[in-house]
Amino acid sequence: MVAAIEVRSLHHRYAGAGDHPAAINDVSFVVEENQFFTLLGPSGCGKTTTLRCIAGLERPTSGEIRLGDVVVVSGRHFVPTHKRDIGMVFQDYAVWPHMTVFENVAFPLRMTSRRRMRASELRGKVMSTLELMGMERFEKRRATQLSGGQQQRLSLARALVREPQVLLLDEPLSSLDARLRSRMRAELRRIQRQLGVTTVFVTHDQVEALSLSNMIAVMNDGDIVQLGRPRDLYFRPQTQFVGNLVGAANLVHGRVISVDEADDEDGTPVVRAATLETTFGTLRVTDPSAEQMRVGAECSVLVRPESVILHSESPERENVFIGRVELALFVGEAVDHEVSIGELMLNARAASVTRFRREEKVFVELPASSCVVFAE
Amino acid sequence: MTAVEAPPAERVPEPAPPPRPPWYLRGLDTLMARRLQGRTVLAIVAVVILLYLVLAPLFLLGSTSFQTNNDNLPFAKGTKWNFANYRAVFTHGSTYTILGNTLVFALGSLAVAGVIALAFAWLLERSNIPCRSVLFVLVIAPSGMPLLISSIAWSLLLNPTNGVVNQVLDTVLGVKFNAYSLPGMIFVMGIGMVPLTFLLIVGSLRAMNGSLEDAATTSGASGVTTLRKVTLPLLTPALLAAFVYQFVTAVKDFDVPLILGLPGHVNTLSLEIYNNTNPPVGVPSYGRASTYGFFLFLLALVPLVVYNRAIGSRGRYATLSGRARRPVRVNLGRWRWAIFAGCIGYVCIALLLPLFILVWTSLQPFYSGINVAAWNRLNTAGWNNTFNDPNVIHAMKNTLIVGAVTAAVTMVLSAFISWVIVRARSRSVWLLDMLAFIPHAIPSIVLGLSLLLVYLVLPVPIYGTIWIIVIGQATLFTSLGTRLMSAAFAQMQVGLEEAAATSGAPLRRTWFRVIAPLIRAPFANGYLLVFMASMQNLTIPLLLASPTNTVMSAMIYQKWNYGLTTEATVMCVTLTAITITLAVLVRGVGGKADV
Numbered sequence: 001m002v003a004a005i006e007v008r009s010l011h012h013r014y015a016g017a018g019d020h021p022a023a024i025n026d027v028s029f030v031v032e033e034n035q036f037f038t039l040l041g042p043s044g045c046g047k048t049t050t051l052r053c054i055a056g057l058e059r060p061t062s063g064e065i066r067l068g069d070v071v072v073v074s075g076r077h078f079v080p081t082h083k084r085d086i087g088m089v090f091q092d093y094a095v096w097p098h099m100t101v102f103e104n105v106a107f108p109l110r111m112t113s114r115r116r117m118r119a120s121e122l123r124g125k126v127m128s129t130l131e132l133m134g135m136e137r138f139e140k141r142r143a144t145q146l147s148g149g150q151q152q153r154l155s156l157a158r159a160l161v162r163e164p165q166v167l168l169l170d171e172p173l174s175s176l177d178a179r180l181r182s183r184m185r186a187e188l189r190r191i192q193r194q195l196g197v198t199t200v201f202v203t204h205d206q207v208e209a210l211s212l213s214n215m216i217a218v219m220n221d222g223d224i225v226q227l228g229r230p231r232d233l234y235f236r237p238q239t240q241f242v243g244n245l246v247g248a249a250n251l252v253h254g255r256v257i258s259v260d261e262a263d264d265e266d267g268t269p270v271v272r273a274a275t276l277e278t279t280f281g282t283l284r285v286t287d288p289s290a291e292q293m294r295v296g297a298e299c300s301v302l303v304r305p306e307s308v309i310l311h312s313e314s315p316e317r318e319n320v321f322i323g324r325v326e327l328a329l330f331v332g333e334a335v336d337h338e339v340s341i342g343e344l345m346l347n348a349r350a351a352s353v354t355r356f357r358r359e360e361k362v363f364v365e366l367p368a369s370s371c372v373v374f375a376e
Numbered sequence: 377m378t379a380v381e382a383p384p385a386e387r388v389p390e391p392a393p394p395p396r397p398p399w400y401l402r403g404l405d406t407l408m409a410r411r412l413q414g415r416t417v418l419a420i421v422a423v424v425i426l427l428y429l430v431l432a433p434l435f436l437l438g439s440t441s442f443q444t445n446n447d448n449l450p451f452a453k454g455t456k457w458n459f460a461n462y463r464a465v466f467t468h469g470s471t472y473t474i475l476g477n478t479l480v481f482a483l484g485s486l487a488v489a490g491v492i493a494l495a496f497a498w499l500l501e502r503s504n505i506p507c508r509s510v511l512f513v514l515v516i517a518p519s520g521m522p523l524l525i526s527s528i529a530w531s532l533l534l535n536p537t538n539g540v541v542n543q544v545l546d547t548v549l550g551v552k553f554n555a556y557s558l559p560g561m562i563f564v565m566g567i568g569m570v571p572l573t574f575l576l577i578v579g580s581l582r583a584m585n586g587s588l589e590d591a592a593t594t595s596g597a598s599g600v601t602t603l604r605k606v607t608l609p610l611l612t613p614a615l616l617a618a619f620v621y622q623f624v625t626a627v628k629d630f631d632v633p634l635i636l637g638l639p640g641h642v643n644t645l646s647l648e649i650y651n652n653t654n655p656p657v658g659v660p661s662y663g664r665a666s667t668y669g670f671f672l673f674l675l676a677l678v679p680l681v682v683y684n685r686a687i688g689s690r691g692r693y694a695t696l697s698g699r700a701r702r703p704v705r706v707n708l709g710r711w712r713w714a715i716f717a718g719c720i721g722y723v724c725i726a727l728l729l730p731l732f733i734l735v736w737t738s739l740q741p742f743y744s745g746i747n748v749a750a751w752n753r754l755n756t757a758g759w760n761n762t763f764n765d766p767n768v769i770h771a772m773k774n775t776l777i778v779g780a781v782t783a784a785v786t787m788v789l790s791a792f793i794s795w796v797i798v799r800a801r802s803r804s805v806w807l808l809d810m811l812a813f814i815p816h817a818i819p820s821i822v823l824g825l826s827l828l829l830v831y832l833v834l835p836v837p838i839y840g841t842i843w844i845i846v847i848g849q850a851t852l853f854t855s856l857g858t859r860l861m862s863a864a865f866a867q868m869q870v871g872l873e874e875a876a877a878t879s880g881a882p883l884r885r886t887w888f889r890v891i892a893p894l895i896r897a898p899f900a901n902g903y904l905l906v907f908m909a910s911m912q913n914l915t916i917p918l919l920l921a922s923p924t925n926t927v928m929s930a931m932i933y934q935k936w937n938y939g940l941t942t943e944a945t946v947m948c949v950t951l952t953a954i955t956i957t958l959a960v961l962v963r964g965v966g967g968k969a970d971v
């Protein structure tokens with residue numbers, strides 16, 4: 001089976017950008033049929049540029065792009081946007097203010113079909129797409145008479161109506177307010193799974209990326225720095241950058257004093273483990289990536305706040321340190337703590353029933369299997 | 377799933393950039409790579425049309441200035457190529473007088489217009505002067521009166537023989553002004569430039585975020601300090617832009633020198649060009665005229681180019697949201713009504729007095745100032761005669777046709793050019809940008825002369841028809857049109873067009889279905905503005921006049937020149953009424969600008 005999208009060695013430099021570095025350097029990835037593929041990264045890292053190259057709105061300086069078995073970009077060969085089988089949702093919706101909701105959605109059908117589609121057939125398609133979005137009531141409204149969320153749905157309906165091979169979404173949720181955003185997020189996922197349309201999604205929001213995607217490509221400065229499933233990225237980031245990007249993180253510095261083998265929690269695979277010397281004592285970590293660790297190497301350790309366990313009494317296990325609660329913030333679904341261990345400050349997230357007072361002494365556990373080690 | 381490809385280890389850090397082709401192939405390379413793209417075709421068509429409209433006349437102007445022959449015609453038999461014209465111009469003492477006159481005239485009118493416009497802008501935007509919206513309309517209303525007509529009106533009011541104002545001043549104070557002098561010209565030009573100067577300044581003052589000024593006040597700055605330290609510095613780029621623009625307007629002007637300078641023997645560059653192409657005796661001296669034309673072109677071009685360089689190309693199309701909040705208005709206290717009365721006084725001088733004298737004169741069999749005898753002579757015979765004259769009716773028809781066609785051609789061309797300028801991200805856009813900008817620096821007298829030369833040489837049979845006027849005016853107004861349309865495109869989200877492309881629409885259909893409907897309002901607005909400018913324009917029709925292609929403005933001048941004062945003022949009043957109506961329409965359409 002051919003992949004739905006194949007991007008190879010994509011490189012793009014904007015014409016007007018002077019001697020700025022290229023917007024994207026050397027990006028390659030493959031998106032399988034029906035996949036929800038996300039480009040995640042901080043602002044300016046080249047996500048939009050990559051997406052626009054796929055859409056044909058930018059012509060990459062070099063590289064190759066294939067949609068299904070059609071090569072759309074390769075050397076001199078370039079298929080213009082309107083001949084690509086795509087649907088795209090823009091960050092600012094881009095619904096046409098001079099057309100009604102119906103006209104907006106009907107537009108792609110009128111452009112595509114070689115023969116003139118029968119009015120009833122066209123109407124059927126438009127209405128069923130609008131129904132999918134729950135927008136059929138607004139059919140006759142002008143696009144300008146819609147709320148932000150409705151414009152967003154309309155924009156999605158327009159992108160989907162001609163059943164494109166590939167759906168491209170550029171930060172579609174970022175202009176919505178928080179509540180609407182989480183609702184639309186769920187809806188987006190439902191619709192994508194229901195239609196099974198291959199989707200490339202661009203976002204700088206890690207929650208959106210983790211919750212929606214089958215596969216995430218993390219970008220930085222025009223490069224893909226890690227490609228993986230949401231859980232892999234979250235629990236096993238390969239770099240500090242990725243670790244910080246996909247969620248809150250504590251970072252601890254240390255030096256490797258010994259390296260050995262250990263059993264993983266479920267006992268089966270044997271992984272490398274290491275003991276580190278830190279400012280507050282020795283820390284044991286079990287991490288497959290610690291393989292490259294050598295004795296004496298400086299490294300940093302990432303622990304997610306929700307992996308940090310706070311005890312009021314010592315659990316008598318490894319990696320437990322005595323600390324003090326500096327701040328406890330009850331945020332509803334959890335309590336966020338700031339805990340000091342000597343000089344070191346750590347964030348710890350605990351269940352909402354937890355009650356530690358300020359300045360209370362606590363036993364802080366950093367479970368060895370939740371620690372991720374990066375060489376420095 | 378086998379999605380993971382190209383692991384980091386394999387990646388080349390920085391791929392070798394594709395080799396840069398030599399400069400002369402770069403454009404070609406882009407062209408061939410994009411040969412299928414509609415926007416490239418559009419860009420090329422736009423460049424070719426502009427090259428023809430803009431560069432052909434300038435080329436002929438330039439080359440004519442280096443030619444001498446017995447017929448004084450460009451490219452005639454026995455043409456010698458030399459610097460004779462330049463030598464003649466440079467060694468002639470009057471050239472320096474003319475240059476001095478032109479500069480004094482331009483700077484003087486700029487000072488008059490700048491001071492009045494700045495005062496009005498501050499009063500209307502930052503003070504609590506009463507009846508602001510009425511004042512606003514009254515300040516810009518004189519823009520409905522072409523300079524040709526206001527010059528005629530002021531000639532009637534301030535001529536030393538029987539000017540009405542002079543009669544009054546002579547009786548009361550024993551002094552007289554002379555309209556046919558440099559101060560007279562400066563006064564008329566200055567007053568005439570107030571509306572546009574005001575609009576340019578007030579726009580930027582309004583767009584300026586008031587919180588910046590309020591922040592100064594809350595930091596302890598007094599009203600005057602705020603004005604000096606915050607408002608004016610922030611406004612400086614906009615003020616400079618307005619002043620450079622208006623300086624060039626005055627340098628280029630031909631109407632005021634023609635009506636007031638010619639009888640007073642105050643020569644400016646524009647007038648000198650005219651005198652050389654239409655000498656009172658003898659044959660036209662096109663070589664000499666072209667040389668002066670070239671000077672005038674440079675005098676207009678240099679300030680604009682220097683200024684554009686200074687602000688960079690970025691600021692030119694900058695549009696502001698217009699949602700900026702206004703700061704607290706300064707309380708004028710007990711001076712409030714006195715200042716208001718002063719403003720009304722200005723409006724009387726700038727608008728009502730000229731209108732009144734035109735109407736009065738149009739109702740007189742001959743002009744003799746205002747007195748009892750004249751009061752008894754009031755009648756409408758002049759109106760009847762004028763409107764029964766088939767030549768006048770023909771001129772009116774011509775005016776409407778020229779205006780309608782010019783506006784259509786200009787706006788369609790401008791829309792495409794602006795779209796390419798704003799949307800194309802090609803590096804060669806600067807060429808188009810420059811070509812669309814140059815007409816603004818070409819004085820209409822120079823363009824008129826150049827077109828005369830082009831169609832004397834080119835075997836296209838449009839010489840003496842209204843179509844040569846259409847071509848001239850379309851060239852002239854393209855920079856106005858592209859300014860308007862570029863602003864419109866800059867405000868229109870590019871996503872709306874890209875969404876059409878991702879929906880499968882080729883460029884042609886994107887234009888018809890998305891772009892055209894969305895730019896309807898600014899397009900209509902621009903159409904009316906160009907229509908108005910076309911009717912007000914005297915220079916092009918006058919220079920390219922023939923018995924059959926006369927339009928109203930040219931006919932007004934001809935009648936005025938022959939001393940047919942009554943008929944001239946009848947047509948002045950008619951033309952002013954039409955252009956003021958158009959001005960109101962422009963505002964009406966502008967109000968409905970958003971879809």
Ligand SMILES: Nc1ncnc2c1ncn2[C@@H]1O[C@H](COP(=O)(O)OP(=O)(O)O)[C@@H](O)[C@H]1O
Nearest residue numbers: 014016017023042043044045046047048049050
């Ligand atoms: N039209 C453009 N011209 C020049 N540079 C651009 C243009 N668009 C984006 N860039 C630059 O390219 C880089 C990547 O931009 P973009 O792909 O929009 O980032 P992202 O979508 O990840 O925020 C940025 O450094 C940006 O400044």
Ligand SMILES: [Mg+2]
Nearest residue numbers: 044047048049
């Ligand atoms: Mg982006």
